[in-house]
Amino acid sequence: MEDSDDSFLDVSGRERVRRRSHESEADERASAGGEPEVFDADRELPGAVLMVPNRHWGFEVESAADHPGACTEYEPGETEAIFVHGTDADRIRSLRNYFIVEATEQNGLKKRTAFKLTPHVLRLHKIKLLFANRYLGRLEQGVFEALKTALARRNAEEET
Amino acid sequence: MCLSFTDHVRTFGRDCDPEACVLPRLEKLLKQCMRRRGLLSQPPALLGYDPPTWQAPGAFDDIVSDCYRFGVAERIEGLRNQLVVRPNIEGLITRNVNNFLFHRQSKRDPIGYAVFSNLEAAVADLAASGQAAVDTLDENRLPAASIVRIGSGAAGMKPGERTELDAAVLEVPNWNEALADLVSTSDEGREWMIEFLRRIEANGMPCFRVSDLVAAIASRARDDWAARHAEPAAELGYEGQDESYRLVRLVWPDQDLDTKDVLEMLKRTVPERIAKEQQARVRKGLTAVFEEWIRTIEDEGVSRPNQAELARRLTMSAKTLSDYLQRLRGMAREILAEKPDE
Numbered sequence: 276m277e278d279s280d281d282s283f284l285d286v287s288g289r290e291r292v293r294r295r296s297h298e299s300e301a302d303e304r305a306s307a308g309g310e311p312e313v314f315d316a317d318r319e320l321p322g323a324v325l326m327v328p329n330r331h332w333g334f335e336v337e338s339a340a341d342h343p344g345a346c347t348e349y350e351p352g353e354t355e356a357i358f359v360h361g362t363d364a365d366r367i368r369s370l371r372n373y374f375i376v377e378a379t380e381q382n383g384l385k386k387r388t389a390f391k392l393t394p395h396v397l398r399l400h401k402i403k404l405l406f407a408n409r410y411l412g413r414l415e416q417g418v419f420e421a422l423k424t425a426l427a428r429r430n431a432e433e434e435t
Numbered sequence: 436m437c438l439s440f441t442d443h444v445r446t447f448g449r450d451c452d453p454e455a456c457v458l459p460r461l462e463k464l465l466k467q468c469m470r471r472r473g474l475l476s477q478p479p480a481l482l483g484y485d486p487p488t489w490q491a492p493g494a495f496d497d498i499v500s501d502c503y504r505f506g507v508a509e510r511i512e513g514l515r516n517q518l519v520v521r522p523n524i525e526g527l528i529t530r531n532v533n534n535f536l537f538h539r540q541s542k543r544d545p546i547g548y549a550v551f552s553n554l555e556a557a558v559a560d561l562a563a564s565g566q567a568a569v570d571t572l573d574e575n576r577l578p579a580a581s582i583v584r585i586g587s588g589a590a591g592m593k594p595g596e597r598t599e600l601d602a603a604v605l606e607v608p609n610w611n612e613a614l615a616d617l618v619s620t621s622d623e624g625r626e627w628m629i630e631f632l633r634r635i636e637a638n639g640m641p642c643f644r645v646s647d648l649v650a651a652i653a654s655r656a657r658d659d660w661a662a663r664h665a666e667p668a669a670e671l672g673y674e675g676q677d678e679s680y681r682l683v684r685l686v687w688p689d690q691d692l693d694t695k696d697v698l699e700m701l702k703r704t705v706p707e708r709i710a711k712e713q714q715a716r717v718r719k720g721l722t723a724v725f726e727e728w729i730r731t732i733e734d735e736g737v738s739r740p741n742q743a744e745l746a747r748r749l750t751m752s753a754k755t756l757s758d759y760l761q762r763l764r765g766m767a768r769e770i771l772a773e774k775p776d777e
Contacts, residue, residue, distance in 0.1 A: 288563075292624075407503070
């Protein structure tokens with residue numbers, strides 16, 4: 276017989292079965308407790324405010340590598356979501372095509388922010404990554420609804 | 436720009452852009468780990484992903500993002516703590532990637548996972564008593580690509596073909612009795628596996644590749660276990676085990692008064708649950724699906740439509756419909772669980 280690895284022999288079959296059974300139970304506890312196995316996009320995305328790298332917006336500027344983005348729409352099961360791009364409201368001359376959001380603890384914005392009423396489609400797998408270290412917060416429900424209404428109205432105007 | 440996972444963990448912060456630096460490295464590592472486990476040749480659905488094959492364009496987009504979240508981002512504090520006591524965490528990331536695959540596999544393909552676990556335990560027992568040898572091992576684990584030789588006459592022999600192993604599995608006696616032991620990690624499953632290995636050795640196939648043997652046993656076990664737990668054909672009228680089928684199965688109204696009561700209760704209580712949903716769009720979608728589902732049951736009785744038909748009626752994508760059905764099913768389950776026994 277060929278030699279088998281000693282470390283493999285260190286754990287008997289019965290012990291392996293016992294450990295695996297416990298691993299399964301531990302998995303159950305973990306999923307019932309904290310760590311989500313699957314990113315729940317439908318719950319997490321609508322209203323979320325994230326710092327989005329400029330390349331996702333389709334531009335690069337020297338003043339900043341990223342800009343805030345707010346998710347206005349996500350259809351369950353889809354692989355894309357609609358975001359609007361935010362910028363410092365004090366830098367905007369005409370606020371006509373923008374929706375202003377005041378900075379709050381909940382939305383995580385650091386200053387009054389103007390969200391441009393132009394929808395951007397972002398891929399879900401890219402957004403998931405942003406949640407790891409670029410999540411700012413969540414728009415208040417009233418603000419979220421008002422933003423969506425403003426976006427819909429603005430796009431209806433453009434179509435007519 | 437991070438040159439290693441260790442750099443990435445050290446510098447992780449808001450300015451960090453994993454997609455631009457560490458993700459290509461992680462994708463490479465993930466593919467290596469998948470290859471070792473024989474997962475690259477398996478359908479992505481075994482790990483819960485949609486692409487038809489791992490060769491499809493963009494097939495790795497989702498799994499790499501999920502792997503990064505599981506193996507790095509959600510463990511950043513623990514990884515940083517490790518950097519206090521060790522010079523790098525490259526090995527830990529490899530372990531986390533393997534854990535990610537293990538986690539996905541055990542959740543998405545529990546039967547395949549149980550068959551593998553029972554085989555690994557059986558081989559460990561046989562190896563301990565000198566009755567088996569394994570060509571390669573990976574940190575105390577049995578890699579899918581490794582070759583196992585049973586008994587003393589196996590040296591130098593070629594591993595059995597998958598088709599031969601399929602045939603051996605088909606010929607095994609008392610399969611139906613053994614099936615329940617095989618679909619979970621158990622001592623009975625380990626003992627069955629030892630007997631099976633002795634049987635194939637006695638039949639002139641003392642050598643096999645782990646992935647082939649697992650695939651041969653697991654595919655029959657999956658099919659037979661699914662068939663054993665399928666609903667009686669007379670109750671189906673459906674094209675498969677899709678969400679709408681499962682939802683309908685939950686409270687199919689028949690002549691039984693209690694079932695009708697349950698349906699009436701769901702008609703009252705599900706809309707209340709839907710009303711609690713935060714988003715108007717979701718409320719609207721759930722209501723449309725629920726009403727169509729109720730209408731279908733009340734109007735058409737047993738000639739129920741399949742999910743594609745439901746999607747067509749609602750002018751909804753199959754994916755969106757599936758998601759709504761899954762939510763409705765969860766609501767129905769919760770309501771039924773809360774229902775007081777009469």
